[in-house]
Structures are given as structure tokens and as C-alpha cells.
Amino acid sequence: MSAPDPATPTTRRGPGRVLIAVYAVFALAATSRAVFQIATQFAVAPLAYVLSALAAVIYIVATVALARGGRTSVRVATAACTVELVGVLAVGMLSVLRPDDFPDATVWSDFGAGYGFVPLVLPVLGLLFLRRVRHEDASGDDGLIVG
Numbered sequence: 001m002s003a004p005d006p007a008t009p010t011t012r013r014g015p016g017r018v019l020i021a022v023y024a025v026f027a028l029a030a031t032s033r034a035v036f037q038i039a040t041q042f043a044v045a046p047l048a049y050v051l052s053a054l055a056a057v058i059y060i061v062a063t064v065a066l067a068r069g070g071r072t073s074v075r076v077a078t079a080a081c082t083v084e085l086v087g088v089l090a091v092g093m094l095s096v097l098r099p100d101d102f103p104d105a106t107v108w109s110d111f112g113a114g115y116g117f118v119p120l121v122l123p124v125l126g127l128l129f130l131r132r133v134r135h136e137d138a139s140g141d142d143g144l145i146v147g
Helices: 015-041 046-068 071-097 109-115 118-139
Strands: none
Touching: 015 046, 015 118, 046 071, 046 118, 071 109, 071 118, 109 118
């Protein structure tokens, strides 16, 4: 097996590839769901559908930032994962404590239970991965593209 290409951002190697793929799947799923719900059923649960759209935007931003892999992109991905985690925790808690406010589920309802709790685990894994990437960048051990 050959050494990693230093021109390839660290985020696109090894576990970064898997993380990007999972984020891309969630970006597609959340976007499709939100567009359909807003277009056909918005009056039923506007808060839930707007939150699903917000989740979709965050997943798209995280996917693109992880795929780009530059220093600024790593910061953007870190911010997206942080907002995502706060969103999952807040919406998850609200959907449990005030279920009447969520007549239809969002991606983050019940802490992502409808998606196997992946929405709860994904930002944690993303933040841990990005922490490692930033640490490697600081030590100069990788080929993280600066830009």
C-alpha cells in the first residue's frame, strides 16, 4: 500500500471518506424530506418541516466542508457539526418534552430515533474526527491543504 498523497486533504482519507459519505446521504435524505414536506404538507407541521430544512442545510454545509478539507473548511465543518449537535439535542429534548409542538417528526426529533440515532452520533464522531485533523495539522504530520 502506498503512502497517502500529501495533496489530498486529510478529511478525504481513511475515516474521513466514510464521514463524508454518511453526511452526503443525510444531506440528500434531509433535503428530499424537507422539500417534499414543505411543498405538500407545510400547514400540518410548519415548525417540524422548517427544522428539517435547517438540518438539511447543515448536512450540506458539513458535507462540502469535509470534502474540501482546507483549514477554513475544517473550521466550517467544525461549526456545522457543533450547530448540528446543539440542534439535535435541543430539538430532541423539545420533541420529548413538548410533543404537541411536533405533530410530525423532524430528522432530529427524539434525538434522531427515526434514523437510528445516527443524527445524534454523527456530529459527535464528526467533531472527534475534526479534532484529530486539527491536531495533525498543528503537528505538521499530514498533508492538510491550507487555503
